[in-house]
Amino acid sequence: MEGPSRRTLLSASGALGAFGALSLASPARARTLWTWAPSGSVAGEGAGIDPDWVWDEEADPVLAAVIERGDVPSVNEALRRWTRNDQAPPAGLPSDLRxxxxxxRRLPSWADRDKLExxxxxxxxxxLYLNLLxxxxxxxxxxxxxxxARAVYYSKGGADxxxxxxxxxxLxxxxxxxxxxxPGGDVVVQAVKTRLVHAAVRHLLPRSPGWSRTSGGQTIPISQQDMLVTWHSLPTYAMRKMLEWKVPMPxxxxxxxxxxxxxxxxLLGIRDEYIPATWDSADAQSRQVLDPVLAPTREGVELxxxxxxxxxEQTSPGGVDRPLVNALARYLVGDQVADWDGIPREPFWEKAxxxxxxxxVAFREKLLPLPLVPPLAWTIEEAARQYxxxxxxxxxxxxxEIPETNRPA
Ligand code: HEM
Incomplete structure (x- = not known):
């Protein structure tokens, strides 16, 4: 698998600038036609079905049955004891779920232990960068x-x-x-639990009047395409930003x-035929699925x-640092997304x-001597650490935990 070419990623998407530029390019925020080829995936092949019409055919029926049988409380109780990668699923689970x-929880055949290490x-x-990003x-x-934004807002967890x-x-x-x-880590456990939660949400959210009113015609939430969109907002976005920040990247x-x-x-249930095999392929897919859908919503602004x-509140108990937090968030996502999110402007902190x-970053990467780092940088770093x-x-x-209801109306 080749590494990303700094130039390809930056010029293709302009890091966060991409999100700024796309606002001009796609005012309608329409979903684009799915043309991304499965040959660019880790599977290397596939049917090429539009992932907006694919959900999770293994998990969804099982979680629907768990909810309909009233098993959620006992399943959650049992799952509390499941905490490590090397642990078998706990006793007490219904057999279909077990x-x-x-x-x-099995790693795919293409998982490479050395690379994971x-x-x-x-x-x-x-x-520090990754947690912040x-x-x-x-x-x-x-x-x-x-x-x-709407799925989160109208699901159970949206209330807290x-x-x-x-x-x-x-996760x-x-x-x-x-x-x-x-063996002692817990990615496998947390990712599989998340897959269960998403499957439960697919069963529950269609019953939410608030979600159904705002779903734009989607009848079942969290399609494979939606999963890909969110996935790109994590590693693809983080990689672009690190390259933009000139973090050395062998x-x-x-x-x-x-x-x-x-x-x-x-492990989250994204099919191998949709998982990008290379950074170039990821970037192409991100341009197709993530960039065009970014847009403001009432729910997103509130969240x-x-x-x-x-x-x-966390970074400063008195809450006086909200301007710094606003500016940091704006710096991370760029003006266009920040405006859509309703993040206030903070000229002093933005410039700082x-x-x-x-x-x-340059100092942390040993590319700049300490005296050239402005003291304000430590305030920012401390805020990030507190967070x-x-x-x-x-x-x-x-x-x-698996939800058994939506957000109360
Ligand atoms: C729950 C991560 C994609 C909507 C969760 C949880 C995690 C997570 C860790 C469990 C935390 C909790 O129970 O609150 C991810 C990751 C994704 C992804 C890593 C993609 C790579 C999506 C997408 C949607 C979504 C695409 C909607 C379009 C939700 C909702 C919950 C949830 C509604 C449940 C909240 C509740 O219990 O009420 N997700 N998610 N997620 N996720 Fe995702």
Whole structure:
């Protein structure tokens, strides 16, 4: 698998500038025709069916049955004891679900242990950027993805965003952990649990009047295409930003980081024929599925405000740093998405971050001596650290659980 060419990725999408430019290019925000070829996937072949008409045919019927039988509370109870990659599914699960989990937790035949180990080391050394990009940046992108914003808003977890973010961060931290795919890690567990949650949401959300009113004709949420959209808002976006920030990126690291997310995609239930095999292929798919769908929604603006308020509370107990948080979020996702998300403008902090952040990165990468780093950079870094720490701590007190209802009306 080749590494990404810095030029290809940057010129193709202009990093976050891509999201700025696309607003001019696609005012209608229409979904584009699916032309991405399965030959660019990890499977190397496939039927080429538009993934917007494919969901999760293994998980969905099982979770529908679990919900209809009233098994959710006992299943969640049993799943609390399932915490490590090397652990068999716990006793007490209904047999259909147990069989499904046994199958779903197997790594794909193309998983490469050496690459996963290299990715773990890469994640650890780039943890600050990745947590910031996947946590804050990915969060701000997700609220500008209308289908995701509405699914999150109208599902059970939409009523308690702090807990929801903490739950989501469980998967994020699991992926970023040094033990990620080792026997004592928990990516496999968290990803398979997430697959169960998504399957449950596919069964529940169509009954939500709020979701049905705003789904734009989609009758079942979280299609394979929707999954790909969100997937690109995580590794593809993060890689573009790291390249834009001039983080040194040996091609073996880039390939390993991609591989980690390919395996994660598989465990989340994305079909191999849709998982990009290379960064070039990922970038092409991202341009086709992610760029055209970004748009503002009432739900996304509300969720963004809640998320940024929480972030400000964590980074500064008095809440005085909301302007810094606003500016950081804007810096991460660019003006167009920030405007769609309703993130307020903060001229002082925007300028400060645009100046200080690249210098902080250069210093961390040993490309710039300390005296040239503006002191403000440490304030920004500290805010990022507080954010990460907060969710690491919050995450320990929560777990990914199957919902049995939607958000109360
Ligand atoms: C739940 C991650 C795609 C909507 C979750 C959870 C995680 C997660 C970790 C569990 C946390 C929780 O229970 O709150 C991901 C990842 C994705 C992805 C990594 C793609 C790579 C999507 C998409 C949608 C979506 C495309 C909608 C269009 C939801 C909803 C929940 C959820 C509604 C349940 C919240 C609840 O319990 O009420 N996701 N997700 N996700 N996700 Fe996703």
């Amino acid at each position: 069989d499904f989990i046994e199958e779903a 290299r990715a773990a080391a890469f994640n650890e050394s780039r943890g 996947n946590g804050v940046g990915g969060g701000m992108l997700s609220t500008a993805i209308p289908r995701e 965003m702090e807990d929801r973010v903490a739950k989501t961060s469980l 994020g931290f699991a992926v970023g952990d040094l033990d990620a795919f080792r 091609s073996a690291d880039a390939a390993a980081y991609l591989h980690l997310w390919q395996v994660t995609a598989h 963004t405000d809640i998320l940024l308020r929480q972030l400000a 971050i645009a100046t200080a952040w690249p210098k902080l 990460i720490l907060f969710y690491l701590t919050k995450g320990q007190g929560t777990r990914i």
